[in-house]
Amino acid sequence: xxxxxxxxxxxxxxxxxxxxxxxxxxxxxxxxxxxxxxxxxxxxxxxxxxxxxxxxxxxxxxxxxxxxxxxxxxxxxxxxxxxxxxxxxxxxxxxxxxxxxxxxxxxxxxxxxxxxxxxxxxxxxxxxxxxxxxxxxxxxxxxxxxxxxxxxxxxxxxxxxxxxxxxxxxxxxxxxxxxxxxxxxxxxxxxxxxxxxxxxxxxxxxxxxxxxxxxxxxxxxxxxxxxxxxxxxxxxxxxxxxxxxxxxxxxxxxxxxxxxxxxxxxxxxxxxxxxxxxxxxxxxxxxxxxxxxxxxxxxxxxxxxxxxxxxxxxxxxxxxxxxxxxxxxxxxxxxxxxxxxxxxxxxxxxxxxxxxxxxxxxxxxxxxxxxxxxxxxxxxxxxxxxxxxxxxxxxxxxxxxxxxxxxxxxxxxxxxxxxxxxxxxxxxxxxxxxxxxxxxxxxxxxxxxxxxxxxxxxxxxxxxxxxxxxxxxxxxxxxxxxxxxxxxxxxxxxxxxxxxxxxxxxxxxxxxxxxxxxxxxxxxxxxxxxxxxxxxxxxxxxxxxxxx
Amino acid sequence: xxxxxxxxxxxxxxxxxxxxxxxxxxxxxxxxxxxxxxxxxxxxxxxxxxxxxxxxxxxxxxxxxxxxxxxxxxxxxxxxxxxxxxxxxx
Numbered sequence: 001x002x003x004x005x006x007x008x009x010x011x012x013x014x015x016x017x018x019x020x021x022x023x024x025x026x027x028x029x030x031x032x033x034x035x036x037x038x039x040x041x042x043x044x045x046x047x048x049x050x051x052x053x054x055x056x057x058x059x060x061x062x063x064x065x066x067x068x069x070x071x072x073x074x075x076x077x078x079x080x081x082x083x084x085x086x087x088x089x090x091x092x093x094x095x096x097x098x099x100x101x102x103x104x105x106x107x108x109x110x111x112x113x114x115x116x117x118x119x120x121x122x123x124x125x126x127x128x129x130x131x132x133x134x135x136x137x138x139x140x141x142x143x144x145x146x147x148x149x150x151x152x153x154x155x156x157x158x159x160x161x162x163x164x165x166x167x168x169x170x171x172x173x174x175x176x177x178x179x180x181x182x183x184x185x186x187x188x189x190x191x192x193x194x195x196x197x198x199x200x201x202x203x204x205x206x207x208x209x210x211x212x213x214x215x216x217x218x219x220x221x222x223x224x225x226x227x228x229x230x231x232x233x234x235x236x237x238x239x240x241x242x243x244x245x246x247x248x249x250x251x252x253x254x255x256x257x258x259x260x261x262x263x264x265x266x267x268x269x270x271x272x273x274x275x276x277x278x279x280x281x282x283x284x285x286x287x288x289x290x291x292x293x294x295x296x297x298x299x300x301x302x303x304x305x306x307x308x309x310x311x312x313x314x315x316x317x318x319x320x321x322x323x324x325x326x327x328x329x330x331x332x333x334x335x336x337x338x339x340x341x342x343x344x345x346x347x348x349x350x351x352x353x354x355x356x357x358x359x360x361x362x363x364x365x366x367x368x369x370x371x372x373x374x375x376x377x378x379x380x381x382x383x384x385x386x387x388x389x390x391x392x393x394x395x396x397x398x399x400x401x402x403x404x405x406x407x408x409x410x411x412x413x414x415x416x417x418x419x420x421x422x423x424x425x426x427x428x429x430x431x432x433x434x435x436x437x438x439x440x441x442x443x444x445x446x447x448x449x450x451x452x453x454x455x456x457x458x459x460x461x462x463x464x465x466x467x468x469x470x471x472x473x474x475x476x477x478x479x480x481x482x483x484x485x486x487x488x489x490x491x492x493x494x495x496x497x498x499x500x501x502x503x504x505x506x507x508x509x510x511x512x513x514x515x516x517x518x519x520x521x522x523x524x525x526x527x528x529x530x531x532x533x534x535x536x537x538x539x540x541x542x543x544x545x546x547x548x
Numbered sequence: 549x550x551x552x553x554x555x556x557x558x559x560x561x562x563x564x565x566x567x568x569x570x571x572x573x574x575x576x577x578x579x580x581x582x583x584x585x586x587x588x589x590x591x592x593x594x595x596x597x598x599x600x601x602x603x604x605x606x607x608x609x610x611x612x613x614x615x616x617x618x619x620x621x622x623x624x625x626x627x628x629x630x631x632x633x634x635x636x637x638x
Contacts, residue, residue: 071568077595103597110603113563117600265565288560290606298559 003171003196005215006182011148011169011191012209012221012229015202016141018151022130028091037086040095043132044082047073047124050137057144072117073124078103092132100125112288136204148210150202154181163504168233169210171199171217182542185212193217243510244274247499249492253518256498257506258314260478264302267309270503274510277314277373279500280426280478281306283359287320293330293355299362307370314373316426316476316500318405319359321345321379331355340434340441345380345405346390356393364397375401377426381418382408388421406475407431412460415467425468427496429479433457451534452481458494458528458537465495476500485512486541492518493525551613552623553586557631562604566634571596573629579614579622586611593626 030036048070055066072078082099086092104121107114126138141147146168153174170192172181185192191212193199199217202208209221209229218225247257258279259270270278286294286302294302307315322331323344331352336342349356360376367374378390381404394402400423406412407428415425429452434441436457439449461477468475476498481487483501485508491499492513499509516524524541531537558566574581574593583599584590590613591598604610610630614623 068564068568071571071596075595075597077592077598103601106601106603107597110601113560114600114603117564121597285560290559294559 001196001198001201001217001219003193003199003215003217004176004182005212006170006185006192006194009191009232010209010211010213010225010229011233012207012226013146013148013168014143015150015204015206015208016143016147017136017202017204018140018149018154019130019136019138020152021126021138022093022133022135024093024097024129025091025133027094030086030089030091033087033089036090036092036095037083039132040082040086040092041079043092043096043128044073044079046131047127050127054142054144069120069124072120073128093129096128096132097125100128141204143204148208150199151181152200169212170194171196171202171208171210173197173199243507243514246276247510247513249513249516249518249521251517251519253492255492255496255513256314256474256476257509258316258476258478258498258500259503259506260500261306264305267306271309273503273506275313275503275506276498277310277316278306279314279316279476279498281315281317283318283320284322287322287328287331290328291330293328293358296358296362296365299359300365303363303366304369307366307372307374311371314375316375316377316403316424317363318377318379318426319346319356320348322348323380346378346386347380349378349390360394360397360399364399367399373401374399375403375424377403377405377424379405379428380408380431381405382410384414384417384421387411387418391421391423403473405431406460406464407435409436409460412464415464416470419467419471419473422473424473425464425475426500427461427464427475427477427479429457429461429477429481432460432479436460448534452479452484452487453528453534453537455529455531455533455537458490458525461491461496462494462525462529468497469495474498483509485509486524486538486545488512489516489521489545490525490528490541493521493523549613549615550619550623551611552627553609553611554627554630556604556606556608556610558634559606561606561608562599562602562630564600567599568596569634570626570629571599574622574626577614577622577626578617579619580616581612581614581622581626583610583612585609 051066051070051073055070078099082095085095085098100121104118108118130137146166148169148171149167150171153172167190169190170181170185172194173196175181175194181192181194191210193210193215196217207220209218209225247255256276258277259273259275260280261270261278262282263285286299322328323339323342331348343351363374363376376394376399381387387404391402403424403426404418404422405428406415406425411418430441433450433452437449439446441450465475474497477491477496478500482499483505488499488509489512524544527540527544528537531540556562571594581593582590583593586609612623612626
């Protein structure tokens with residue numbers, strides 16, 4: 001079978017298919033309610049077994065996450081509710097969906113940490129429904145060994161979770177030479193074949209040989225062909241192994257690769273990542289779900305834990321960003337008509353200066369006991385005076401590096417003035433997009449405006465980066481944009497000096513940087529800025545990358 | 549049936565980790581244990597999702613009720629667990 005080839009190598013291995021999320025079929029009449037209830041319980045049991053098998057193969061944080069999921073899937077009240085609905089005549093798929101959605105609604109209503117579990121329930125529901133309908137389990141496969149990933153198409157969210165150590169090659173039914181899959185394959189250095197309509201026939205576990213150069217996918221290849229591919233794969237792994245340590249472009253221009261950190265349970269995974277430190281340490285976890293703000297000692301203890309895990313490395317602490325989507329009773333007055341435009345981030349320090357004072361004192365105390373290079377930055381800075389006041393307060397506590405988030409367009413436009421008092425900047429692309437495009441970032445309907453490839457957003461980043469460079473200040477990106485290898489090249493071309501993302505995204509970023517010179521990054525940035533919209537910017541950059 | 553009221557001790561509330569420790573402990577008991585806010589319908593203490601859906605924050609009052617073999621001991625042990633700061637044990 002044949003499609004459009006990406007990359008040059010060949011790779012052989014067993015197929016693992018990524019199945020789509022099962023659509024709920026139309027409700028149907030149930031002839032045997034008792035059998036339907038038994039099928040519902042069996043489907044949940046199968047999900048539990050799957051998760052237990054995966055947990056047994058995983059260690060550390062991953063295994064804890066899986067065991068929490070397992071407990072949810074094995075929940076007796078969930079099974080009783082779903083089976084009860086089936087006994088009353090609801091078909092199994094709808095009984096499962098209704099039971100899950102009932103708990104989901106309760107968690108969402110509870111807010112905070114509780115609401116964060118809602119995506120877990122969606123994932124478990126999809127798995128249970130797939131088992132019930134006899135469909136393959138949705139989501140990225142996890143066969144426990146290296147595999148050739150076969151999918152209908154890949155979305156950015158899927159690719160962010162791909163383990164480059166496990167994926168031998170990519171084959172997608174849809175997609176073209178500039179699709180996300182193609183770019184990912186180039187970034188990871190694996191061969192890919194996209195737009196391969198025949199791939200729908202490949203089965204899990206079937207051996208295939210994937211030729212990136214000519215776009216051919218050979219099912220059940222000869223041993224000799226597999227051997228040749230294995231030799232190539234060996235060379236690629238040696239190359240990937242060479243991509244370790246500090247990030248740099250092909251011509252040696254350094255770009256710090258950092259991790260984002262937001263909750264204590266992420267700490268071990270983040271610290272184990274091959275990263276130069278933490279680019280964004282969100283401190284909200286200390287403040288959520290509480291009636292009163294935590295005291296100095298409690299905060300210092302939490303910061304100390306993080307700084308100890310990153311001894312000798314950089315940790316950029318963002319002070320409390322309350323407001324809008326993260327309301328706290330002790331920070332905000334209740335009724336603002338537009339909370340995203342209200343008293344949030346650093347602005348809350350005007351209303352309650354002690355909150356920020358205590359936090360800075362706690363960070364400084366923890367930093368004194370640690371070898372971590374502790375930087376602090378303020379969220380929602382709009383004018384130079386705010387940045388200057390924040391920096392002065394931080395320095396009064398003995399914190400040597402004080403910076404500002406660039407997430408309000410006014411701050412990006414006047415970064416030159418902000419740089420006079422700030423030691424560094426960090427661009428939060430998600431909020432910057434929301435404010436630049438007057439588009440609520442929680443509204444799916446406005447996704448196109450919020451696309452991080454929007455040239456106007458990149459223009460703001462470029463302006464801030466130029467100002468930072470003029471004052472010799474580092475400027476990082478810690479939004480979603482930094483996790484996309486192709487967009488990361490554009491950002492580096494615009495003058496960004498560090499990228500902060502989830503640990504899993506770093507190998508792809510590191511590989512993409514190592515394959516491009518700074519001049520090439522600048523060329524890609526120029527192409528993106530010239531485009532009229534996000535889709536064109538992405539297409540132009542990707543097609544230039546594919547030419548190489 | 550014996551019952552007892554406690555104050556949630558986990559600093560970040562009865563969310564994922566503290567809730568799962570509690571549910572695991574309840575599942576190991578012979579006695580049937582329920583938990584809920586006083587005056588409201590209680591839920592099965594072996595159901596993680598039901599316990600999470602209580603959305604109990606630090607300082608909230610919960611009522612534990614037990615029946616069957618070892619009800620008293622189960623109540624005592626689970627009440628201790630709920631009152632302590634399970635986050636600090638991390």
